[in-house]
Amino acid sequence: MGSQKRSPAIILVQPQLGENIGAAARVMLNFCLHDLRIVNPRDGWPNEAANYMAAGATSVIEHARIFPDIESACADLSYMLVTTARPRDMEKRVLTPREACAEAFPIFNSQSNIGFIFGPERCGVDNDVIALSDAIISVPVNPEYSSLNLAQAIALLCYEWSLVADDGLTKTSSSPVGAIASKESMLKLYEHIEAELDKRNFYSVPEKKPRIIRNLRTMLGRAKMTDQEVKTFRGMLRSLCER
């Protein structure tokens, strides 16, 4: 892998069927993506069905990395999008696959790591994953039959990515984007604020705490802070919280 070109990460959260993981690996390689990450696969790893369905794309399967949770899977990413249905109670931008790739490519091209997240086959990702993401990708499908196969959804995304990425190679990058802070440092920022709020009993109704946290993360995530901004913001926080 060391000599390979950089690639966006495809992150599968709790995938159920090895067949889908293998089909995902195959179509990733069809479109020149190779960074496959799997969070907590239902049937363990390695997976025979995945190997079989990957056909010749064994290099993607062999180099796939397994993570225990989404936070560790995306620690080195600066920008990530999640394919899911539109959530009811969160302020999150919704992009088509084409819009998503157009938005993601300049960020990737400025040397930031990016990822595309896909939830489990039957239920989609939970709201905490959505809160961590920069925007949602929603494939425009038949409203009366919207259940897209997991590997098919990945195929569409990889296809759109390759069209943008191939095109982008010949295009000069328009507006330079500063390097966006990693998800890891954003997570530390969130946890910093949340811990301080906890000390002050801000979450008076405990049941509301997860939603408050999600909304805060969603809101600050939209700011796409640079590392310097995160540093300054945390300095401000420390100052504000002095007693």
Place this chain on the structure above:
Amino acid sequence: MGSQKRSPAIILVQPQLGENIGAAARVMLNFCLHDLRIVNPRDGWPNEAANYMAAGATSVIEHARIFPDIESACADLSYMLVTTARPRDMEKRVLTPREACAEAFPIFNSQSNIGFIFGPERCGVDNDVIALSDAIISVPVNPEYSSLNLAQAIALLCYEWSLVADDGLTKTSSSPVGAIASKESMLKLYEHIEAELDKRNFYSVPEKKPRIIRNLRTMLGRAKMTDQEVKTFRGMLRSLCER
């Protein structure tokens, strides 16, 4: 089917795996196509694996039509395209899926019947089928790993078709979901933070103060907060600043 809208035909020539036929039916319905035609399926018809993989798209499978040869399968079509590798010894135009759908849609829209042909999994269509077709569709893939799964190729085509056919109808909106807070309430938020920082002598070097303030406003401005988010954020601030 009688009451359904017209649809381009998806024609599978000698498909081998029922799984691929089923996956094709599913993704066709995802993108509002329903006219499936199968020429001489290897394992006969009906096919249990096809039924299983079609998931809820049983209507497409039940109405699929079986033909003994390509000529009868496309007898009623006025225009057809075939997905295959570029032939060596034939003068045939080659289109990407996007170009193909852009070219095909006006023809379909003028009440002509059109079809997209896909060959068997391992070998592609023979030259007679190419000769019958108006042009070739070639998906731009990794030249070092170009073997696209049959159902994936169909997915990409159906996806591109739906974008051309439903332009504007089923597209998801990319605009922010809620109303963005007024500049006035953002200014109050900024002044709130800045005053608290002032109380704590955060601006140790006075000349740097204007720049710090500008950077903070720039950063939070990018989050495009809603009124509710500003309210919540100011509540958090009050809590954090309690002494």
